[in-house]
Amino acid sequence: MSLLKSFIEVSADSHFPIQNLPFGVFKPSEQSVGRVGVAIGDFVCDLSAISDLALFEGPLLKNTKVFHEDSLNSFMGLGKPAWREARNTLQSLLSSENPTIRDNKTFRERIFHSIFTVIMLLPAKIGDYTDFYASKEHATNVGIMFRGKENALMPNWVHLPVGYHGRSSSVVVSGTNLKRPCGQSKNDADVLPFFTASKTLDFELEMGAFVGTGNDLGQPITVQNAKDHIFGLVLLNDWSARDLQKWEYVPLGPFLGKNFGTTISPWVVTLDALEPFICDAPTQDPKPLEYLQENGKNTYDINLTAALQTKNMTSPHVITTTNLKYMYWTLTQQLAHHTVNGCNMRPGDLLGTGTISGPTPDSFGSMLELSWKGEKTIPLVNGEERKFIQDGDTVVLSGQCKGNGFTVGFGTCSGTILPANK
Ligand SMILES: O=C(O)/C=C/C(=O)CC(=O)CC(=O)O
Numbered sequence: 190m191s192l193l194k195s196f197i198e199v200s201a202d203s204h205f206p207i208q209n210l211p212f213g214v215f216k217p218s219e220q221s222v223g224r225v226g227v228a229i230g231d232f233v234c235d236l237s238a239i240s241d242l243a244l245f246e247g248p249l250l251k252n253t254k255v256f257h258e259d260s261l262n263s264f265m266g267l268g269k270p271a272w273r274e275a276r277n278t279l280q281s282l283l284s285s286e287n288p289t290i291r292d293n294k295t296f297r298e299r300i301f302h303s304i305f306t307v308i309m310l311l312p313a314k315i316g317d318y319t320d321f322y323a324s325k326e327h328a329t330n331v332g333i334m335f336r337g338k339e340n341a342l343m344p345n346w347v348h349l350p351v352g353y354h355g356r357s358s359s360v361v362v363s364g365t366n367l368k369r370p371c372g373q374s375k376n377d378a379d380v381l382p383f384f385t386a387s388k389t390l391d392f393e394l395e396m397g398a399f400v401g402t403g404n405d406l407g408q409p410i411t412v413q414n415a416k417d418h419i420f421g422l423v424l425l426n427d428w429s430a431r432d433l434q435k436w437e438y439v440p441l442g443p444f445l446g447k448n449f450g451t452t453i454s455p456w457v458v459t460l461d462a463l464e465p466f467i468c469d470a471p472t473q474d475p476k477p478l479e480y481l482q483e484n485g486k487n488t489y490d491i492n493l494t495a496a497l498q499t500k501n502m503t504s505p506h507v508i509t510t511t512n513l514k515y516m517y518w519t520l521t522q523q524l525a526h527h528t529v530n531g532c533n534m535r536p537g538d539l540l541g542t543g544t545i546s547g548p549t550p551d552s553f554g555s556m557l558e559l560s561w562k563g564e565k566t567i568p569l570v571n572g573e574e575r576k577f578i579q580d581g582d583t584v585v586l587s588g589q590c591k592g593n594g595f596t597v598g599f600g601t602c603s604g605t606i607l608p609a610n611k
Protein backbone atom coordinates (compact mmCIF):
# COMPACT_ATOMS: atom_id res chain seq x y z
CA MET A 190 0.00 0.00 0.00
CA SER A 191 1.43 3.38 -0.91
CA LEU A 192 1.83 5.95 1.83
CA LEU A 193 -1.12 8.32 2.34
CA LYS A 194 -0.07 11.84 1.33
CA SER A 195 -1.59 15.28 1.76
CA PHE A 196 -1.75 18.11 -0.76
CA ILE A 197 -0.21 20.16 2.07
CA GLU A 198 3.57 19.98 1.77
CA VAL A 199 4.86 18.16 4.88
CA SER A 200 8.61 17.83 5.42
CA ALA A 201 10.00 14.35 6.13
CA ASP A 202 10.88 15.17 9.73
CA SER A 203 7.62 16.99 10.55
CA HIS A 204 5.77 15.68 13.60
CA PHE A 205 2.46 16.36 11.90
CA PRO A 206 1.98 14.37 8.67
CA ILE A 207 -1.49 13.30 7.52
CA GLN A 208 -0.96 10.05 9.48
CA ASN A 209 -1.01 12.04 12.75
CA LEU A 210 -3.64 14.83 12.73
CA PRO A 211 -3.47 15.70 16.45
CA PHE A 212 -6.30 17.78 17.90
CA GLY A 213 -5.80 21.07 19.71
CA VAL A 214 -7.51 24.35 20.57
CA PHE A 215 -6.22 27.57 19.05
CA LYS A 216 -6.95 31.22 18.31
CA PRO A 217 -5.86 32.61 14.92
CA SER A 218 -5.09 35.94 16.66
CA GLU A 219 -5.27 37.53 20.11
CA GLN A 220 -8.68 39.07 19.27
CA SER A 221 -10.31 35.92 17.92
CA VAL A 222 -12.06 33.16 19.86
CA GLY A 223 -10.74 29.68 20.58
CA ARG A 224 -11.78 26.81 18.35
CA VAL A 225 -10.67 23.26 17.53
CA GLY A 226 -8.00 22.48 14.95
CA VAL A 227 -5.71 19.73 13.78
CA ALA A 228 -2.03 20.22 12.96
CA ILE A 229 -0.76 19.26 9.52
CA GLY A 230 2.81 20.13 8.52
CA ASP A 231 3.33 23.82 9.27
CA PHE A 232 -0.41 24.53 9.27
CA VAL A 233 -3.35 24.41 11.60
CA CYS A 234 -6.53 23.26 9.96
CA ASP A 235 -9.57 25.03 11.49
CA LEU A 236 -12.30 22.45 12.14
CA SER A 237 -14.90 25.11 12.91
CA ALA A 238 -14.38 26.39 9.34
CA ILE A 239 -14.61 22.85 7.93
CA SER A 240 -17.84 22.44 9.84
CA ASP A 241 -19.22 25.82 8.64
CA LEU A 242 -18.46 24.75 5.07
CA ALA A 243 -20.57 21.60 5.70
CA LEU A 244 -17.63 19.30 4.92
CA PHE A 245 -18.24 17.02 7.90
CA GLU A 246 -20.82 14.81 6.23
CA GLY A 247 -20.69 11.72 8.44
CA PRO A 248 -23.70 10.79 10.60
CA LEU A 249 -22.09 11.70 13.95
CA LEU A 250 -20.56 15.08 13.08
CA LYS A 251 -22.88 16.53 10.43
CA ASN A 252 -24.00 19.99 11.67
CA THR A 253 -21.91 19.61 14.80
CA LYS A 254 -20.96 22.65 16.87
CA VAL A 255 -18.32 20.87 18.98
CA PHE A 256 -15.46 22.33 16.95
CA HIS A 257 -16.64 25.89 17.62
CA GLU A 258 -15.94 25.44 21.33
CA ASP A 259 -12.76 26.59 23.03
CA SER A 260 -12.04 23.14 24.48
CA LEU A 261 -12.10 19.56 23.24
CA ASN A 262 -14.36 18.38 26.07
CA SER A 263 -17.60 18.11 24.07
CA PHE A 264 -15.86 16.38 21.18
CA MET A 265 -14.10 14.03 23.61
CA GLY A 266 -17.44 13.21 25.24
CA LEU A 267 -18.93 12.07 21.90
CA GLY A 268 -16.83 8.90 22.05
CA LYS A 269 -14.56 6.85 19.87
CA PRO A 270 -16.89 6.43 16.85
CA ALA A 271 -17.06 10.25 16.52
CA TRP A 272 -13.28 10.64 16.99
CA ARG A 273 -12.79 8.06 14.21
CA GLU A 274 -15.31 9.74 11.95
CA ALA A 275 -13.49 13.06 12.35
CA ARG A 276 -10.11 11.47 11.65
CA ASN A 277 -11.35 9.58 8.59
CA THR A 278 -13.13 12.64 7.18
CA LEU A 279 -10.05 14.82 7.69
CA GLN A 280 -7.65 12.27 6.22
CA SER A 281 -9.89 12.13 3.16
CA LEU A 282 -10.34 15.92 2.86
CA LEU A 283 -6.61 16.59 3.28
CA SER A 284 -5.36 13.80 1.02
CA SER A 285 -3.58 14.69 -2.21
CA GLU A 286 -6.29 12.87 -4.18
CA ASN A 287 -9.22 14.94 -2.92
CA PRO A 288 -9.91 18.19 -4.85
CA THR A 289 -12.60 19.58 -2.46
CA ILE A 290 -10.24 21.81 -0.45
CA ARG A 291 -7.10 21.31 -2.53
CA ASP A 292 -8.57 23.10 -5.55
CA ASN A 293 -10.69 25.71 -3.78
CA LYS A 294 -8.75 28.85 -2.85
CA THR A 295 -11.60 30.35 -0.78
CA PHE A 296 -11.90 27.14 1.25
CA ARG A 297 -8.13 26.99 1.77
CA GLU A 298 -8.01 30.60 2.97
CA ARG A 299 -10.78 29.95 5.48
CA ILE A 300 -9.39 26.66 6.73
CA PHE A 301 -5.60 26.97 7.06
CA HIS A 302 -3.52 29.11 9.42
CA SER A 303 0.25 29.15 9.83
CA ILE A 304 1.22 27.05 12.86
CA PHE A 305 3.81 29.73 13.67
CA THR A 306 1.29 32.55 14.15
CA VAL A 307 -1.68 30.93 15.91
CA ILE A 308 -2.04 31.04 19.71
CA MET A 309 -2.38 27.59 21.24
CA LEU A 310 -4.67 27.20 24.28
CA LEU A 311 -5.08 24.34 26.74
CA PRO A 312 -6.72 21.53 24.73
CA ALA A 313 -9.35 20.81 27.37
CA LYS A 314 -11.00 22.15 30.48
CA ILE A 315 -9.33 19.74 32.88
CA GLY A 316 -11.75 18.87 35.66
CA ASP A 317 -9.42 16.49 37.47
CA TYR A 318 -5.75 15.69 37.14
CA THR A 319 -4.14 12.57 38.59
CA ASP A 320 -0.45 11.72 38.48
CA PHE A 321 0.84 8.16 38.67
CA TYR A 322 4.21 6.77 39.71
CA ALA A 323 4.38 3.99 37.15
CA SER A 324 8.02 3.69 36.08
CA LYS A 325 9.81 1.06 38.14
CA GLU A 326 13.18 2.64 37.40
CA HIS A 327 12.00 6.09 38.53
CA ALA A 328 10.23 4.81 41.64
CA THR A 329 13.30 2.80 42.61
CA ASN A 330 15.68 5.72 42.04
CA VAL A 331 13.54 8.23 43.97
CA GLY A 332 12.91 5.65 46.70
CA ILE A 333 16.64 5.10 47.18
CA MET A 334 17.26 8.85 47.41
CA PHE A 335 14.31 9.64 49.73
CA ARG A 336 14.18 6.50 51.89
CA GLY A 337 17.35 4.48 51.34
CA LYS A 338 18.02 1.27 49.39
CA GLU A 339 16.11 -1.03 51.77
CA ASN A 340 12.83 0.90 51.53
CA ALA A 341 13.12 2.10 47.93
CA LEU A 342 10.14 0.32 46.38
CA MET A 343 7.20 0.02 48.82
CA PRO A 344 5.58 -3.47 48.93
CA ASN A 345 2.37 -2.20 47.24
CA TRP A 346 4.23 -0.81 44.21
CA VAL A 347 4.36 -4.06 42.20
CA HIS A 348 0.67 -4.78 42.88
CA LEU A 349 -1.00 -1.52 41.89
CA PRO A 350 -0.27 1.66 39.94
CA VAL A 351 0.48 4.12 42.76
CA GLY A 352 -0.88 7.62 42.13
CA TYR A 353 -2.01 10.85 43.78
CA HIS A 354 -4.62 13.45 42.97
CA GLY A 355 -2.92 16.47 41.43
CA ARG A 356 -4.11 20.01 40.91
CA SER A 357 -5.90 20.80 37.65
CA SER A 358 -6.07 24.60 38.11
CA SER A 359 -2.32 24.95 37.60
CA VAL A 360 -2.03 22.79 34.48
CA VAL A 361 -0.78 25.20 31.80
CA VAL A 362 -0.13 24.97 28.09
CA SER A 363 3.38 24.84 26.63
CA GLY A 364 4.99 28.29 26.45
CA THR A 365 3.63 29.50 29.79
CA ASN A 366 6.34 30.84 32.12
CA LEU A 367 6.25 29.75 35.75
CA LYS A 368 7.68 31.39 38.86
CA ARG A 369 10.03 29.44 41.06
CA PRO A 370 7.88 28.31 44.02
CA CYS A 371 8.49 29.21 47.67
CA GLY A 372 7.66 27.07 50.67
CA GLN A 373 8.97 25.12 53.63
CA SER A 374 12.14 23.12 53.57
CA LYS A 375 14.28 21.47 56.23
CA ASN A 376 17.92 20.41 56.30
CA ASP A 377 18.51 16.83 57.46
CA ALA A 378 20.80 18.03 60.27
CA ASP A 379 18.29 20.60 61.62
CA VAL A 380 15.20 20.19 63.78
CA LEU A 381 13.22 23.12 62.44
CA PRO A 382 12.11 24.00 58.90
CA PHE A 383 12.67 27.34 57.16
CA PHE A 384 10.93 29.33 54.43
CA THR A 385 12.71 29.55 51.11
CA ALA A 386 12.47 29.81 47.36
CA SER A 387 13.01 26.24 46.13
CA LYS A 388 16.71 25.53 45.64
CA THR A 389 16.25 22.17 43.94
CA LEU A 390 13.69 22.80 41.23
CA ASP A 391 13.25 19.93 38.78
CA PHE A 392 11.22 18.74 35.80
CA GLU A 393 9.60 15.35 35.36
CA LEU A 394 9.39 13.92 31.86
CA GLU A 395 5.94 12.35 31.59
CA MET A 396 3.09 11.81 29.18
CA GLY A 397 -0.52 12.69 29.94
CA ALA A 398 -3.57 10.70 28.83
CA PHE A 399 -6.77 12.64 28.21
CA VAL A 400 -9.91 10.79 29.19
CA GLY A 401 -12.41 10.99 26.33
CA THR A 402 -15.59 9.34 27.54
CA GLY A 403 -16.00 8.97 31.27
CA ASN A 404 -17.93 6.56 33.48
CA ASP A 405 -20.82 6.90 35.91
CA LEU A 406 -20.05 7.04 39.61
CA GLY A 407 -19.97 3.47 40.91
CA GLN A 408 -19.40 1.96 37.44
CA PRO A 409 -15.71 1.00 36.90
CA ILE A 410 -14.00 1.06 33.49
CA THR A 411 -12.54 -2.40 32.88
CA VAL A 412 -8.96 -2.80 31.75
CA GLN A 413 -10.29 -4.37 28.54
CA ASN A 414 -12.50 -1.34 27.77
CA ALA A 415 -10.06 1.30 29.02
CA LYS A 416 -8.51 1.98 25.62
CA ASP A 417 -11.84 3.14 24.18
CA HIS A 418 -12.11 5.75 26.95
CA ILE A 419 -8.72 7.36 26.22
CA PHE A 420 -8.89 10.16 23.65
CA GLY A 421 -5.16 10.68 23.23
CA LEU A 422 -1.81 11.62 24.68
CA VAL A 423 0.23 14.77 25.30
CA LEU A 424 3.69 15.49 26.72
CA LEU A 425 3.59 16.49 30.37
CA ASN A 426 6.16 18.19 32.60
CA ASP A 427 5.36 17.73 36.28
CA TRP A 428 7.58 20.53 37.64
CA SER A 429 8.78 19.43 41.07
CA ALA A 430 10.42 21.38 43.90
CA ARG A 431 12.42 18.56 45.47
CA ASP A 432 13.31 20.38 48.69
CA LEU A 433 9.67 21.27 49.42
CA GLN A 434 8.55 17.78 48.38
CA LYS A 435 11.06 15.97 50.59
CA TRP A 436 9.92 17.78 53.76
CA GLU A 437 6.16 17.79 53.14
CA TYR A 438 5.37 14.43 51.53
CA VAL A 439 5.04 12.29 54.70
CA PRO A 440 2.46 10.78 55.11
CA LEU A 441 0.06 11.96 52.38
CA GLY A 442 2.35 12.40 49.38
CA PRO A 443 3.06 15.28 46.97
CA PHE A 444 1.38 18.64 47.65
CA LEU A 445 2.93 22.12 47.27
CA GLY A 446 6.17 20.72 45.86
CA LYS A 447 4.24 19.86 42.71
CA ASN A 448 1.00 21.82 42.44
CA PHE A 449 2.49 25.20 41.44
CA GLY A 450 2.49 24.22 37.76
CA THR A 451 2.26 21.32 35.34
CA THR A 452 2.93 22.00 31.66
CA ILE A 453 1.38 20.03 28.79
CA SER A 454 1.91 20.15 25.03
CA PRO A 455 -0.99 21.65 23.06
CA TRP A 456 -1.55 18.87 20.50
CA VAL A 457 -3.39 15.73 21.59
CA VAL A 458 -2.22 12.74 19.55
CA THR A 459 -5.03 10.20 19.29
CA LEU A 460 -4.60 6.51 20.11
CA ASP A 461 -5.63 5.78 16.52
CA ALA A 462 -2.62 7.77 15.26
CA LEU A 463 -0.40 5.86 17.71
CA GLU A 464 -1.75 2.43 16.73
CA PRO A 465 1.19 1.65 14.33
CA PHE A 466 3.53 2.07 17.30
CA ILE A 467 1.77 -0.23 19.73
CA CYS A 468 4.19 -2.58 21.51
CA ASP A 469 4.68 -4.84 24.53
CA ALA A 470 4.92 -3.38 28.02
CA PRO A 471 7.52 -4.81 30.46
CA THR A 472 6.67 -8.25 31.88
CA GLN A 473 4.86 -7.88 35.19
CA ASP A 474 6.10 -10.07 38.01
CA PRO A 475 4.24 -10.78 40.27
CA LYS A 476 1.17 -11.14 38.09
CA PRO A 477 -1.28 -8.40 39.05
CA LEU A 478 -4.78 -9.08 40.40
CA GLU A 479 -7.36 -10.08 37.81
CA TYR A 480 -8.86 -6.62 37.29
CA LEU A 481 -5.41 -5.39 36.13
CA GLN A 482 -4.59 -8.34 33.86
CA GLU A 483 -4.48 -7.58 30.14
CA ASN A 484 -3.45 -9.41 27.02
CA GLY A 485 -1.64 -8.37 23.88
CA LYS A 486 0.24 -5.17 23.25
CA ASN A 487 -0.76 -2.34 25.55
CA THR A 488 1.82 0.42 25.32
CA TYR A 489 3.43 2.56 22.62
CA ASP A 490 6.97 2.98 21.33
CA ILE A 491 7.35 6.74 21.80
CA ASN A 492 10.84 8.24 21.90
CA LEU A 493 11.01 11.04 24.44
CA THR A 494 13.62 13.67 25.19
CA ALA A 495 14.07 16.45 27.70
CA ALA A 496 16.31 19.36 26.80
CA LEU A 497 17.51 22.35 28.79
CA GLN A 498 18.31 25.82 27.47
CA THR A 499 20.00 28.38 29.72
CA LYS A 500 19.88 32.15 29.15
CA ASN A 501 23.29 31.86 27.45
CA MET A 502 22.27 29.24 24.92
CA THR A 503 20.52 29.68 21.57
CA SER A 504 18.94 26.24 21.40
CA PRO A 505 18.00 23.53 23.89
CA HIS A 506 20.51 20.79 24.73
CA VAL A 507 19.10 17.27 25.16
CA ILE A 508 19.96 15.93 28.62
CA THR A 509 17.95 12.70 28.60
CA THR A 510 16.37 10.28 26.12
CA THR A 511 13.77 7.74 27.20
CA ASN A 512 10.68 5.93 25.90
CA LEU A 513 7.08 5.41 27.04
CA LYS A 514 7.53 1.66 26.48
CA TYR A 515 9.75 1.36 29.59
CA MET A 516 6.80 2.17 31.84
CA TYR A 517 5.76 -0.77 34.05
CA TRP A 518 2.07 0.05 34.52
CA THR A 519 0.22 0.78 31.27
CA LEU A 520 -2.22 3.64 30.60
CA THR A 521 -5.09 1.15 30.47
CA GLN A 522 -4.13 -0.39 33.81
CA GLN A 523 -3.93 3.11 35.30
CA LEU A 524 -7.44 3.98 34.11
CA ALA A 525 -8.89 0.63 35.23
CA HIS A 526 -7.26 0.97 38.65
CA HIS A 527 -8.40 4.58 39.05
CA THR A 528 -12.05 3.59 38.51
CA VAL A 529 -12.14 0.11 40.10
CA ASN A 530 -13.61 1.59 43.29
CA GLY A 531 -16.31 3.37 41.30
CA CYS A 532 -14.51 6.73 40.99
CA ASN A 533 -15.98 8.55 38.00
CA MET A 534 -13.98 10.09 35.16
CA ARG A 535 -15.21 12.93 33.01
CA PRO A 536 -14.26 14.02 29.48
CA GLY A 537 -11.09 16.12 29.70
CA ASP A 538 -9.72 14.53 32.87
CA LEU A 539 -5.96 14.18 32.68
CA LEU A 540 -3.90 11.20 33.86
CA GLY A 541 -0.13 11.76 34.13
CA THR A 542 1.85 8.59 33.56
CA GLY A 543 4.44 9.44 36.19
CA THR A 544 8.06 10.18 35.40
CA ILE A 545 9.31 7.95 32.60
CA SER A 546 12.82 6.77 33.43
CA GLY A 547 14.59 4.16 31.39
CA PRO A 548 17.10 1.53 32.57
CA THR A 549 20.30 3.52 31.94
CA PRO A 550 21.51 6.76 33.60
CA ASP A 551 21.18 8.67 30.31
CA SER A 552 17.48 7.78 30.20
CA PHE A 553 16.40 9.10 33.61
CA GLY A 554 13.34 11.37 33.46
CA SER A 555 14.26 13.99 36.08
CA MET A 556 17.28 16.06 37.17
CA LEU A 557 16.95 14.54 40.66
CA GLU A 558 17.98 11.26 39.06
CA LEU A 559 20.34 12.66 36.38
CA SER A 560 22.35 14.57 39.02
CA TRP A 561 21.66 11.88 41.66
CA LYS A 562 20.19 14.45 44.11
CA GLY A 563 22.90 16.95 43.26
CA GLU A 564 25.90 14.69 43.81
CA LYS A 565 26.80 14.91 40.11
CA THR A 566 26.64 17.71 37.57
CA ILE A 567 24.82 17.53 34.25
CA PRO A 568 27.14 18.98 31.56
CA LEU A 569 25.64 21.25 28.91
CA VAL A 570 26.88 21.79 25.36
CA ASN A 571 28.24 25.33 25.97
CA GLY A 572 30.37 24.34 28.96
CA GLU A 573 27.76 25.32 31.55
CA GLU A 574 26.48 22.67 33.93
CA ARG A 575 23.42 22.06 36.09
CA LYS A 576 22.25 19.98 39.04
CA PHE A 577 18.78 21.52 39.15
CA ILE A 578 16.92 24.24 37.24
CA GLN A 579 18.09 27.85 37.58
CA ASP A 580 16.11 31.04 36.93
CA GLY A 581 15.83 31.76 33.23
CA ASP A 582 16.26 28.11 32.24
CA THR A 583 13.82 26.65 29.73
CA VAL A 584 12.92 22.96 29.76
CA VAL A 585 11.72 21.49 26.47
CA LEU A 586 10.17 18.03 26.25
CA SER A 587 9.70 16.38 22.88
CA GLY A 588 8.33 13.06 21.70
CA GLN A 589 8.03 11.16 18.44
CA CYS A 590 7.31 7.77 16.91
CA LYS A 591 9.28 6.78 13.82
CA GLY A 592 7.09 5.14 11.21
CA ASN A 593 7.97 3.71 7.83
CA GLY A 594 8.42 6.93 5.84
CA PHE A 595 6.71 9.22 8.34
CA THR A 596 6.92 10.47 11.93
CA VAL A 597 4.05 10.78 14.36
CA GLY A 598 5.16 13.42 16.85
CA PHE A 599 3.90 15.46 19.75
CA GLY A 600 5.69 18.73 18.99
CA THR A 601 7.19 20.23 22.13
CA CYS A 602 6.20 21.01 25.70
CA SER A 603 8.22 23.93 26.97
CA GLY A 604 8.35 26.29 29.93
CA THR A 605 10.75 28.87 31.35
CA ILE A 606 11.35 29.35 35.07
CA LEU A 607 11.16 32.94 36.31
CA PRO A 608 12.60 34.16 39.63
CA ALA A 609 10.57 33.54 42.78
CA ASN A 610 8.39 36.23 44.38
CA LYS A 611 10.46 38.53 46.57
O1 LIG B 1 7.56 9.95 47.50
C1 LIG B 1 8.04 9.51 46.48
O2 LIG B 1 8.64 8.43 46.42
C2 LIG B 1 7.95 10.28 45.22
C3 LIG B 1 6.79 10.80 44.79
C4 LIG B 1 6.76 11.52 43.53
O3 LIG B 1 7.76 12.02 43.02
C5 LIG B 1 5.41 11.65 42.90
C6 LIG B 1 5.44 11.73 41.43
O4 LIG B 1 5.28 12.77 40.85
C7 LIG B 1 5.61 10.42 40.73
C8 LIG B 1 6.10 10.35 39.33
O5 LIG B 1 6.10 11.32 38.56
O6 LIG B 1 6.47 9.24 38.92
Ligand SMILES: [Ca+2]
Nearest residue numbers: 393427543544
Ligand atom coordinates in the same frame (compact mmCIF):
# COMPACT_ATOMS: atom_id res chain seq x y z
CA1 LIG C 1 5.13 13.23 38.55
Ligand SMILES: [Mg+2]
Nearest residue numbers: 427428447451
Ligand atom coordinates in the same frame (compact mmCIF):
# COMPACT_ATOMS: atom_id res chain seq x y z
MG1 LIG D 1 3.43 19.34 38.88
